[in-house]
Amino acid sequence: MKFRLLTxxxxxxxxxxxxxxxxxxxxxRTPEFRQLLAxxxxxxxxxxxxxxxxxxxxxxxxxxxxxALVNSVPTGKKVICLIAGRFGERWKNICKAFGLExxxxxxxxxxxxxxxxxxxxxxxxxxxxxxxxxxSETSTGIGHDIAxxxxxxxxxxxxxxxxxxxxxxxxxxRVDDWNIDLCCTGSQKALMLPPGLAFVSVSxxxxxxxxxxxxxxxxxFDLKKARKNLENSDTPYTPAHTLxxxxxxxxxxILAEGMENIWMRQARYAQAARAGFLALGxxxxxxxxxxxxxxxxxxxxxxxxxxxTKLEKQYGLKLANGQDELKGKIFRLAHMGYIDMFDxxxxxxxxxxxxxxxxxxxELGKGLAAAQKVFAANE
Amino acid sequence: MKFRLLTxxxxxxxxxxxxxxxxxxxxxRTPEFRQLLAxxxxxxxxxxxxxxxxxxxxxxxxxxxxxALVNSVPTGKKVICLIAGRFGERWKNICKAFGLExxxxxxxxxxxxxxxxxxxxxxxxxxxxxxxxxxSETSTGIGHDIAxxxxxxxxxxxxxxxxxxxxxxxxxxRVDDWNIDLCCTGSQKALMLPPGLAFVSVSxxxxxxxxxxxxxxxxxFDLKKARKNLENSDTPYTPAHTLxxxxxxxxxxILAEGMENIWMRQARYAQAARAGFLALGxxxxxxxxxxxxxxxxxxxxxxxxxxxTKLEKQYGLKLANGQDELKGKIFRLAHMGYIDMFDxxxxxxxxxxxxxxxxxxxELGKGLAAAQKVFAANE
Numbered sequence: 001m002k003f004r005l006l007t008x009x010x011x012x013x014x015x016x017x018x019x020x021x022x023x024x025x026x027x028x029r030t031p032e033f034r035q036l037l038a039x040x041x042x043x044x045x046x047x048x049x050x051x052x053x054x055x056x057x058x059x060x061x062x063x064x065x066x067x068a069l070v071n072s073v074p075t076g077k078k079v080i081c082l083i084a085g086r087f088g089e090r091w092k093n094i095c096k097a098f099g100l101e102x103x104x105x106x107x108x109x110x111x112x113x114x115x116x117x118x119x120x121x122x123x124x125x126x127x128x129x130x131x132x133x134x135x136s137e138t139s140t141g142i143g144h145d146i147a148x149x150x151x152x153x154x155x156x157x158x159x160x161x162x163x164x165x166x167x168x169x170x171x172x173x174r175v176d177d178w179n180i181d182l183c184c185t186g187s188q189k190a191l192m193l194p195p196g197l198a199f200v201s202v203s204x205x206x207x208x209x210x211x212x213x214x215x216x217x218x219x220x221f222d223l224k225k226a227r228k229n230l231e232n233s234d235t236p237y238t239p240a241h242t243l244x245x246x247x248x249x250x251x252x253x254i255l256a257e258g259m260e261n262i263w264m265r266q267a268r269y270a271q272a273a274r275a276g277f278l279a280l281g282x283x284x285x286x287x288x289x290x291x292x293x294x295x296x297x298x299x300x301x302x303x304x305x306x307x308x309t310k311l312e313k314q315y316g317l318k319l320a321n322g323q324d325e326l327k328g329k330i331f332r333l334a335h336m337g338y339i340d341m342f343d344x345x346x347x348x349x350x351x352x353x354x355x356x357x358x359x360x361x362x363e364l365g366k367g368l369a370a371a372q373k374v375f376a377a378n379e
Numbered sequence: 380m381k382f383r384l385l386t387x388x389x390x391x392x393x394x395x396x397x398x399x400x401x402x403x404x405x406x407x408r409t410p411e412f413r414q415l416l417a418x419x420x421x422x423x424x425x426x427x428x429x430x431x432x433x434x435x436x437x438x439x440x441x442x443x444x445x446x447a448l449v450n451s452v453p454t455g456k457k458v459i460c461l462i463a464g465r466f467g468e469r470w471k472n473i474c475k476a477f478g479l480e481x482x483x484x485x486x487x488x489x490x491x492x493x494x495x496x497x498x499x500x501x502x503x504x505x506x507x508x509x510x511x512x513x514x515s516e517t518s519t520g521i522g523h524d525i526a527x528x529x530x531x532x533x534x535x536x537x538x539x540x541x542x543x544x545x546x547x548x549x550x551x552x553r554v555d556d557w558n559i560d561l562c563c564t565g566s567q568k569a570l571m572l573p574p575g576l577a578f579v580s581v582s583x584x585x586x587x588x589x590x591x592x593x594x595x596x597x598x599x600f601d602l603k604k605a606r607k608n609l610e611n612s613d614t615p616y617t618p619a620h621t622l623x624x625x626x627x628x629x630x631x632x633i634l635a636e637g638m639e640n641i642w643m644r645q646a647r648y649a650q651a652a653r654a655g656f657l658a659l660g661x662x663x664x665x666x667x668x669x670x671x672x673x674x675x676x677x678x679x680x681x682x683x684x685x686x687x688t689k690l691e692k693q694y695g696l697k698l699a700n701g702q703d704e705l706k707g708k709i710f711r712l713a714h715m716g717y718i719d720m721f722d723x724x725x726x727x728x729x730x731x732x733x734x735x736x737x738x739x740x741x742e743l744g745k746g747l748a749a750a751q752k753v754f755a756a757n758e
């Protein structure tokens with residue numbers, strides 16, 4: 001049976017990137033590696049739509065969130081956390097761990113925080129040092145209007161920190177135009193690499209805040225030290241350098257297509273997936289949904305855990321369950337990274353077949369036809 | 380030209396481990412991955428000679444040092460740092476970054492801290508919360524008598540933290556018998572993997588200290604949270620799971636040989652390398668040298684930077700230079716991990732040829748013969 005990884009991270013990795021990972025290990029303190037790292041960070045700036053410094057970290061995406069927060073916000077300061085899911089919650093938890101006061105703006109899971117809510121929070125807390133948000137909230141599938149958030153935050157002294165781990169490279173995200181001060185991402189999503197690397201872009205406004213405060217909570221994640229080493233295209237500690245080398249391969253693929261083309265393709269995939277599931281009488285969980293993944297409510301009487309197990313065991317289709325209280329209630333299909341239109345058709349086909357098997361009324365092929373129409377309309 | 384990576388990290392990775400890295404990416408929140416992780420951590424306990432919990436981290440070895448220190452020692456407390464090189468210095472720098480008072484015991488580079496010096500420091504500072512040391516000080520090639528340190532520290536309330544990043548798996552290190560409370564290592568040394576993973580073993584005494592204090596300086600590196608997730612053979616954040624899967628391949632190789640056999644083989648390699656360089660009239664830099672690497676002084680009039688460049692460019696032999704003030708003055712040859720006796724002969728051969736080319740008096744083959752005699756005596 002052919003296995004298809006369709007979870008919102010990790011995502012499938014192109015064959016040529018995998019083969020790069022099988023190459024012999026080089027030394028990392030060499031002109032060759034420095035040039036490679038510089039090239040990768042340059043290419044990442046294209047993905048970020050930014051001229052900002054991009055700091056590479058050997059960690060999961062959470063390491064990048066911690067680095068962004070502890071370097072830029074001194075202990076005891078207020079941080080406005082916009083929470084629409086598990087990854088919004090993570091910002092709050094990092095604040096808590098490091099003695100920052102988290103002001104939370106929370107919406108029910110499946111919905112997005114509105115720009116007006118942020119505006120109010122900033123009016124109520126003009127002394128907030130930072131606003132933390134998510135681009136794609138992977139746990140629910142919603143997308144935030146980061147462009148609007150950026151406009152609001154730019155008029156305040158606060159920094160805008162964005163968890164773009166699952167969104168960057170899959171949906172529009174213009175770090176410079178949108179005034180994102182610290183934008184975090186990870187390697188295992190739209191960047192088409194295994195997990196192990198994370199990145200933070202740092203704006204001039206963010207560096208000002210970072211330089212002002214002597215973070216007594218960062219060593220491995222010290223961004224100032226990382227910036228200093230980057231002057232020589234180097235890292236303070238041994239990076240996962242074979243992943244960096246492999247990332248170059250995936251990035252060349254990304255840049256050859258171009259960011260706007262990728263965003264449009266992802267939008268088309270998202271539209272097709274939504275049309276397919278809606279045609280089967282299913283409901284979407286996220287409002288507004290983002291283009292990196294589609295999250296669908298399990299229909300009444302169907303436990304998504306059972307559905308997902310059948311999809312995997314019988315058809316090799318690995319979609320993701322809901323997390324925590326959403327487990328068994330939703331399923332999540334990624335379309336970011338190295339996933340194509342026919343993979344999405346495979347997922348819709350599998351869901352049709354399994355729902356039918358589980359006794360849920362489904363007209364076979366109806367979801368596929370609806371998705372196919374979206375593909376045709378966009379050709 | 381054939382390339383030979385002979386630096387004390389990263390080290391060469393076995394072909395079958397590299398091929399494992401080229402396999403398609405699986406999902407990580409599955410019973411299969413949980414079983415794999417449990418198996419890898421079990422095998423690592425064999426490498427550690429320990430029954431302690433082993434915590435996996437996605438980071439470089441430095442991340443493991445930070446995790447060990449910030450979780451176990453509250454702010455403001457005293458930490459005795461035994462410094463014999465750059466990695467001893469790193470412990471001190473982490474203390475500084477997190478507001479711990481570092482009491483330093485420093486010896487000239489090339490020498491090792493003596494157990495008596497530690498005893499005195501502990502007598503002078505009975506309130507020290509921890510003692511930080513290095514097993515193999517990679518920057519100079521010395522080895523510390525961690526067994527002796529462990530006996531001394533065990534009689535105090537302090538914890539013994541050991542940076543075993545380049546030593547573990549290459550030289551004798553018995554975490555339980557030697558009373559090492561937190562023992563840190565990284566993937567890219569004797570474990571025969573690319574960089575990206577790090578590990579900390581945590582003793583019962585260390586957990587007591589960790590549980591007593593609510594570290595406000597750890598989120599990504601929170602060991603309590605990691606322990607909780609490990610109950611379910613899981614990690615708090617997405618691990619570099621393809622590296623974990625590849626590590627299993629390297630660990631099976633290690634366990635098939637057995638730790639004592641590896642230590643003996645490494646001792647033989649070290650003895651052969653030392654004999655070879657001494658026979659060429661060169662001097663060793665480290666006293667006592669450890670068995671993970673051999674560090675040699677560049678002879679008068681020979682800049683090791685030139686020597687190393689020639690070794691690499693002309694013969695594909697990548698040895699390491701000294702760092703900081705030792706740059707140009709020493710060269711470092713690793714024999715840990717996936718390096719064999721003939722690789723060591725290749726290194727000696729290259730050094731003979733390049734020294735001769737550089738006008739240094741060398742009797743060709745003399746170093747090789749001396750190394751060969753060691754190999755013969757040990758068969």
